[in-house]
Amino acid sequence: MLLRLSPLPPLRLIRSRALAALAVLTLVSASAFAQVTQPRPLNSPSAEYPAALRKSLRPGQAVVQVTVSKSGVVADAEVRSADDPAFGEAALAAVQQWTFAPATRDGVPSASSIDVPFVFTVPIEDQVNASVGREVFKEFDQPIIESSALRVRPTPNKPVVPIYPKDLIGSGKSADYKIDFIVTREGQVINPSIPPEGPDALRMAALVAIARAEFTPVFHQGLAVNCRTSAVVRLREPKVTPTPRAKAPPVAERAKRDDS
Numbered sequence: 001m002l003l004r005l006s007p008l009p010p011l012r013l014i015r016s017r018a019l020a021a022l023a024v025l026t027l028v029s030a031s032a033f034a035q036v037t038q039p040r041p042l043n044s045p046s047a048e049y050p051a052a053l054r055k056s057l058r059p060g061q062a063v064v065q066v067t068v069s070k071s072g073v074v075a076d077a078e079v080r081s082a083d084d085p086a087f088g089e090a091a092l093a094a095v096q097q098w099t100f101a102p103a104t105r106d107g108v109p110s111a112s113s114i115d116v117p118f119v120f121t122v123p124i125e126d127q128v129n130a131s132v133g134r135e136v137f138k139e140f141d142q143p144i145i146e147s148s149a150l151r152v153r154p155t156p157n158k159p160v161v162p163i164y165p166k167d168l169i170g171s172g173k174s175a176d177y178k179i180d181f182i183v184t185r186e187g188q189v190i191n192p193s194i195p196p197e198g199p200d201a202l203r204m205a206a207l208v209a210i211a212r213a214e215f216t217p218v219f220h221q222g223l224a225v226n227c228r229t230s231a232v233v234r235l236r237e238p239k240v241t242p243t244p245r246a247k248a249p250p251v252a253e254r255a256k257r258d259d260s
């Protein structure tokens with residue numbers, strides 16, 4: 001009985017297959033170790049809180065999928081998720097104005113897609129309006145006199161006492177805010193302006209305090225006038241008095257209770 005052996009492939013074919021496999025391996029390795037960078041925002045205007053939701057005082061979020069071209073402009077954008085359609089529309093309108101440093105692959109610009117999240121917080125002006133119960137921030141085109149031009153500065157009928165935010169108790173945070181505002185002929189405060197520094201909760205407390213203040217109307221040349229003035233509102237964390245611990249009864253009294 002004769003055994004037939006399969007002929008071996010030519011050495012040249014073996015070398016060709018080996019080189020092809022090596023080429024594929026080299027290509028995969030080069031792809032795996034390619035240096036890739038993601039798009040980086042260069043100009044990113046914030047999204048405006050939707051006007052349609054201002055009365056609801058709702059915070060919200062939205063995520064927009066953005067395709068960034070090789071030149072760094074937004075080629076396409078679509079809303080992936082949003083707590084309310086109005087948030088999605090506001091986020092989409094904002095991101096379409098963005099510009100980017102484009103993604104790169106081994107230093108070469110390339111198109112890519114990324115998800116851009118947006119977080120919407122209720123504007124502090126709307127929070128103040130809701131807390132005070134009237135329109136504190138509004139358009140005002142009446143004549144205004146600076147307090148420096150008056151003989152008597154406007155004074156509040158009662159001291160302005162801000163309420164320290166409960167959420168910040170224990171934080172040790174404090175602030176002094178100089179607030180510019182208008183006192184109307186009726187003695188109401190409108191359009192207060194506060195520096196942007198500090199926690200929003202402290203700024204909110206200062207604005208609400210000054211907006212709730214009632215002033216004696218200011219007169220100039222015998223007529224009540226609208227006056228622009230300023231005041232400093234100080235916020236200090238209140239000292240919390242620890243609750244006294246109940247004293248344990250004397251040993252003799254505890255013994256009597258145990259016996260009974």
